[in-house]
Amino acid sequence: MSQALTPETILSLAPDAGSAANARKLATPGKWPSLNDTDGVLWGECQGSGKTPYLTAVDLSGPVAKCSCPSRKFPCKHGLALLLLHASHGSDFGSQPAPESIQTWLAGRQNREVQKAEGGQQKAEKEADPAAQAKRRAAREKKVTAGLEGLHLFLNDLVRDGLATASSRPYSDWDTQAARLMDAQAAGAARRVAHIPELLGDPAALLAHLGELALLAEGWTNREGLVENELADLRSALGFPLDAAGLLETEGIRSRWNVLGQALIQEETLTVRRQWLQNSDQTALLLDFAPAGRPLPPGLPMGQSVEAELVLAPSAFAQRAVLKGEARGSGPLTDLPPPLTLTAMLSAHADALARNPWLERAAYLLGPVRVLPGEPWSVVDETGGGLPLTEDVRPLLRLLAESAGEAVSVFGEWDGAAFAALNFWTGTPGGRR
Amino acid sequence: MSDLKTLLATALVGMSRAALPPHVDTPLADALSRVTRDDAESTLLARAALVGLAARAGQLPLPSAPPPEPAPAELRPEAPARVTRHLISVLNTAMLPEWLSLCGAAGWRVPHADLPDLLDWGSHVNEELRATLRPVLGERGRWLAGFSSDWRWLLGLKSGDVTVDGPEWEGATKAGREALFRALRDADSAASRAFLTVHFKVEKAGVRKRLLDVLAQTWEAGDAELEPLLEETLSDRSEDVRAQVRRLLQGLPSSAYNARMADRAKAMLGQEKVGFLGRLRGQVNFTLALPEVPDADLKRDGLEPVQHPAERLRHLLNAVHPGALMTALELKPAGLVGLAAQFEATDELVRAIFSSAAQPIEPAFSELAELLLPRLKGSFTHWRADLLALVPAPRREAELQAALRGHDSQLTLTLLRGLPTPWPADLSTEVFRQLSRAIRKAESAFAAYDKNSDWDYAWINVLELAQTRASPAAPRPSSLPADAPEYARQTLDNLYAGLALRAQIHADFAAERSL
Numbered sequence: 001m002s003q004a005l006t007p008e009t010i011l012s013l014a015p016d017a018g019s020a021a022n023a024r025k026l027a028t029p030g031k032w033p034s035l036n037d038t039d040g041v042l043w044g045e046c047q048g049s050g051k052t053p054y055l056t057a058v059d060l061s062g063p064v065a066k067c068s069c070p071s072r073k074f075p076c077k078h079g080l081a082l083l084l085l086h087a088s089h090g091s092d093f094g095s096q097p098a099p100e101s102i103q104t105w106l107a108g109r110q111n112r113e114v115q116k117a118e119g120g121q122q123k124a125e126k127e128a129d130p131a132a133q134a135k136r137r138a139a140r141e142k143k144v145t146a147g148l149e150g151l152h153l154f155l156n157d158l159v160r161d162g163l164a165t166a167s168s169r170p171y172s173d174w175d176t177q178a179a180r181l182m183d184a185q186a187a188g189a190a191r192r193v194a195h196i197p198e199l200l201g202d203p204a205a206l207l208a209h210l211g212e213l214a215l216l217a218e219g220w221t222n223r224e225g226l227v228e229n230e231l232a233d234l235r236s237a238l239g240f241p242l243d244a245a246g247l248l249e250t251e252g253i254r255s256r257w258n259v260l261g262q263a264l265i266q267e268e269t270l271t272v273r274r275q276w277l278q279n280s281d282q283t284a285l286l287l288d289f290a291p292a293g294r295p296l297p298p299g300l301p302m303g304q305s306v307e308a309e310l311v312l313a314p315s316a317f318a319q320r321a322v323l324k325g326e327a328r329g330s331g332p333l334t335d336l337p338p339p340l341t342l343t344a345m346l347s348a349h350a351d352a353l354a355r356n357p358w359l360e361r362a363a364y365l366l367g368p369v370r371v372l373p374g375e376p377w378s379v380v381d382e383t384g385g386g387l388p389l390t391e392d393v394r395p396l397l398r399l400l401a402e403s404a405g406e407a408v409s410v411f412g413e414w415d416g417a418a419f420a421a422l423n424f425w426t427g428t429p430g431g432r433r
Numbered sequence: 434m435s436d437l438k439t440l441l442a443t444a445l446v447g448m449s450r451a452a453l454p455p456h457v458d459t460p461l462a463d464a465l466s467r468v469t470r471d472d473a474e475s476t477l478l479a480r481a482a483l484v485g486l487a488a489r490a491g492q493l494p495l496p497s498a499p500p501p502e503p504a505p506a507e508l509r510p511e512a513p514a515r516v517t518r519h520l521i522s523v524l525n526t527a528m529l530p531e532w533l534s535l536c537g538a539a540g541w542r543v544p545h546a547d548l549p550d551l552l553d554w555g556s557h558v559n560e561e562l563r564a565t566l567r568p569v570l571g572e573r574g575r576w577l578a579g580f581s582s583d584w585r586w587l588l589g590l591k592s593g594d595v596t597v598d599g600p601e602w603e604g605a606t607k608a609g610r611e612a613l614f615r616a617l618r619d620a621d622s623a624a625s626r627a628f629l630t631v632h633f634k635v636e637k638a639g640v641r642k643r644l645l646d647v648l649a650q651t652w653e654a655g656d657a658e659l660e661p662l663l664e665e666t667l668s669d670r671s672e673d674v675r676a677q678v679r680r681l682l683q684g685l686p687s688s689a690y691n692a693r694m695a696d697r698a699k700a701m702l703g704q705e706k707v708g709f710l711g712r713l714r715g716q717v718n719f720t721l722a723l724p725e726v727p728d729a730d731l732k733r734d735g736l737e738p739v740q741h742p743a744e745r746l747r748h749l750l751n752a753v754h755p756g757a758l759m760t761a762l763e764l765k766p767a768g769l770v771g772l773a774a775q776f777e778a779t780d781e782l783v784r785a786i787f788s789s790a791a792q793p794i795e796p797a798f799s800e801l802a803e804l805l806l807p808r809l810k811g812s813f814t815h816w817r818a819d820l821l822a823l824v825p826a827p828r829r830e831a832e833l834q835a836a837l838r839g840h841d842s843q844l845t846l847t848l849l850r851g852l853p854t855p856w857p858a859d860l861s862t863e864v865f866r867q868l869s870r871a872i873r874k875a876e877s878a879f880a881a882y883d884k885n886s887d888w889d890y891a892w893i894n895v896l897e898l899a900q901t902r903a904s905p906a907a908p909r910p911s912s913l914p915a916d917a918p919e920y921a922r923q924t925l926d927n928l929y930a931g932l933a934l935r936a937q938i939h940a941d942f943a944a945e946r947s948l
Contacts, residue, residue, distance in 0.1 A: 029933070163441075385493070
C-alpha cells in the first residue's frame with residue numbers, strides 16, 4: 001500500500017486549472033453518499049448533475065482514475081476529489097467491495113498489462129510502406145534545406161548592412177522570415193527568428209542569437225559530418241518532431257523513477273507541460289502539449305516515485321523521453337543524487353552544452369541554497385555566489401513561507417539565464433518538509 | 434576588449450563597411466582565428482556563435498546581496514491537522530471566514546505552507562474579512578508579507594508611515610488624498626483630527642467633500658471634538674460640503690446645530706385645547722406659526738424661506754436629531770410621532786432617524802421605529818426592513834417569522850442579513866423549509882426570471898446566506914420528492930452538503946480544543 005499522497009501532489013495531476021479548482025470544492029464528504037477504500041482501490045459515489053450519482057474509482061498504484069461522468073479529462077474532478085478526500089478524511093472511508101463495473105475495469109487494466117508484457121507485435125504490422133516513408137522524409141528534408149538556405153542569406157544580409165540598422169527594419173521582415181521557415185517545416189528555426197525582435201534593444205545578445213541561428217543553418221548544410229546523436233539534436237532544434245511511435249518500439253529503462261518537478265506553461269494557443277524524472281544520474285524530460293482549452297494527458301504524481309519504463313530519445317545529451325506503458329507503484333522518493341552547488345550545476349550545464357549546443361534547458365537539484373528576494377530574486381549557495389531566478393516569484397514565496405529563509409534543496413530548470421524553481425525540500429529531499 | 438565586443442563593433446557597422454576584427458590575447462583567440470568560412474559575413478556569424486556558446490557555458494555565480502532578516506519565532510501553535518484538513522476545500526469559498534474565525538478563537542495559526550494562498554485571498558477581500566485572517570497568519574505571515582507588494586495590506590500602517598504634509602500629499606490626486614486621509618484615520622485618528630483642523634480649509638471643494646465622506650464613514654466618539662471646525666464649515670462655499678457637514682452635525686445630539694434646530698421647532702409650536710375625550714386619550718393638538726423675529730442663521734443651517742409653517746416643520750424634522758428634538762420639546766417618542774403625523778411629516782422623521790442613528794441603538798430610537806412602522810406608506814415602505822433593524826429583537830423575529838410564512842422573500846432576505854451568525858436552529862430549519870417550498874418547481878436558475886415562479890433572486894440570495902449563516906446542525910426538512918426537477922434537488926443537496934461540512938468543521942474544532 002502506498003502512503004497517502006499530499007494534496008499538492010494530487011492537484012499536480014489535474015489536467016487543467018479548472019479541474020483542480022472544482023476538485024477542491026467536491027472534496028467534502030457531504031457530496032459523497034459513499035466512500036470506500038479496498039485493497040489500494042478507492043471508490044465512491046458523487047452526486048453530480050444526473051439523477052444517478054457518478055461512480056468514481058481510483059487505482060492508487062498509478063494513480064489512475066475512472067469515472068462514470070461524461071468528462072473527457074483524465075483524471076476528472078471526481079477522481080481528484082476522491083484522492084483529496086482520501087488524504088484529508090481517510091477515516092470516513094468504508095471497506096465495501098467495489099461494484100462490478102469497477103472490478104471489470106481493474107481486471108481489464110491487469111489484462112492489458114499482461115498483454116503488453118507478452119509483446120506488442122501487432123503494432124509493427126501497421127508500419128507504413130518504408131519506401132513511401134523514405135520519400136516523404138526526403139521531401140521534407142529538401143524543404144528544410146531550401147528554408148535554411150534562405151535563412152543563411154537573410155543572416156548574411158543583416159551583418160552586411162550592420163546590426164545598427166536592424167532595429168529600423170519593419171516588423172514584417174522578421175515575421176516574413178519566420179513564416180518562410182514555418183512553411184519550410186523548420187518550426188524550431190522559425191521560433192528562434194520570431195524571438196529576434198525581443199533582442200533588438202540588446203545588440204550583444206542579438207549577435208549571439210544570430211550566431212546560434214547561423215550555426216543551425218550551417219549544421220544542416222554539413223549534417224553528413226555529424227554522428228547520429230548530434231544529428232538528432234540538430235533535427236530536434238530545427239523542429240523535426242520526435243518519432244515517439246518509433247521510440248516506443250524500442251527497449252526503455254525500466255526502473256523506479258523519481259518525479260521531481262513539473263512546469264506548466266500557458267502559451268497563446270498551447271499548454272505545455274514539462275515533467276522531470278530522475279533515476280540515479282539520468283534526468284528525463286516528459287513533454288506534453290494540449291491545444292488551448294483542452295486537457296493535458298494524465299500526468300505523474302509530483303514528489304513521488306513510480307515504476308515506469310522510459311525510452312530516451314537519441315541525443316548527445318539525452319534527456320527527452322517518452323513513457324512506455326503506464327507508470328505504477330507510486331511511492332516516496334528514493335535514491336536521490338546529492339544536491340549540487342551553483343558552480344557544480346554550471347559546470348554540469350557547460351558539459352551538456354558542449355554535447356548539444358542547442359540545448360534550451362536542463363534540470364538540476366541544488367542544495368543547500370537560499371532564495372533572496374530582490375530585483376530579480378536570486379538563488380544563493382553557501383559560497384555566497386548567486387544566480388538570478390525567473391520572474392514568476394509566486395512559487396518562491398511558498399518556498400520562503402515554509403523555509404523561513406533557511407537553506408533548502410531546490411529542484412528546477414536552468415536555461416542559461418535564470419533558474420526556475422519547480423520543487424523544494426526544507427529537510428532532506430524526499431523526507432518530510 | 435572582449436571577443437564579443439570586438440565582433441559586435443564590426444557587426445553593428447556592417448561588413449559592407451568594416452573588415453573582420455582580429456582576436457588577440459583572449460582565451461578564445463586561437464579558436465576564433467581558426468573559424469573561417471567562404472565569406473566574411475558567415476565567418477563573423479560563426480565566430481559569434483562560438484563566443485556566445487562559450488559565454489553560456491562559462492558562466493559563474495555572481496556575488497549576491499545579503500540575505501533578508503530571518504523569520505521571527507511563532508507565538509501561536511499551529512492549528513492541528515484535524516482542522517487544517519478542511520482548508521483545501523474551503524479556501525476561496527464563502528466558508529473560509531468562519532473557519533478562520535474558529536481558528537483565531539482557538540488561538541492557533543495556519544500552517545506555513547498555506548500562507549501564500551491565504552494572503553492572496555486577503556488581497557481580494559474587504560477589511561471586515563481581512564480581520565478574520567489577520568490573527569491566524571502568525572509571525573511568519575507578517576514576515577512573508579514584506580516580500581510581496583500584493584500583501585502589504587497585512588503590515589498595516591503605523592502613524593509615522595502616513596505623511597500628509599509632504600510632497601506625497603501635494604502630488605496626490607483627489608482620490609489619492611482621500612486614500613491618504615483614510616490611511617491616516619486608520620493609523621492614528623487623533624492625528625487625523627489635528628490634520629483636518631489645520632488643513633481642511635485650504636483644500637479644494639472636491640477634496641473637502643471627500644474628506645468629510647471619509648469622516649462620516651469612519652466616525653468615532655472622539656470626533657465630537659471637531660464640532661467647532663464643522664460648525665464653521667456650515668458657511669462653506671460649496672453646497673455639497675455644506676449638506677455633508679449638516680448631516681455630520683445632525684448626528685451629534687449635543688451639537689449647537691441641533692440645539693438651534695430644536696429651538697426653532699419649539700418657537701413654532703403651540704398647543705390647542707382638546708376636549709374632554711381627547712384629554713382622556715392623552716391627545717395633543719399642536720398649532721404652528723412662523724416666528725416673527727428674523728433668524729440670522731436660517732440659511733447657514735440649510736433652511737429655505739417658506740410660505741407655510743408646516744413646510745418649515747417638515748424641513749426641521751428632516752434635519753434635526755430626533756433625540757435632541759424630543760429633549761427640547763419635552764416629548765416622548767409617541768408625542769414626536771404624533772406631531773409628525775399631524776403635519777404629514779412621518780417620512781421626514783424616518784429619514785432623520787437614519788441620518789442620526791448611531792450604534793448602539795438608543796431605546797428612544799427603537800421606540801420611534803416601532804411607532805413609525807405601521808405608518809409607512811407609498812415609496813417609504815422600503816424603509817420597513819431598516820426600521821425593523823432598530824426594533825427590539827423579539828419584535829424583529831416575529832416579523833421575520835411572519836415574512837417567512839407569508840413567502841415575502843425580499844423582507845426575509847433583508848431581515849436575515851441583519852441577524853448575527855449563526856442563526857438559531859429553529860429559524861434555520863424554517864428557512865430551509867421555505868427554500869424547499871420556493872424551489873421545488875424550479876427547473877433551472879432561470880426560473881428566477883419567470884414572474885410566475887416562486888423561485889426568485891431574493892430566495893437565491895437567502896440560499897447563499899443560509900450556506901454560511903444557518904446553524905449547521907439545524908434539522909432539515911425531508912428532501913424533495915423524486916420527481917422534483919434536478920436543479921431544485923441539486924441546489925438543496927449542495928446547500929446541505931455545505932452545511933454538513935460546516936458541522937464537521939465545528940465538531941473538529943470543538944474536539945481539538947477540548948484536548
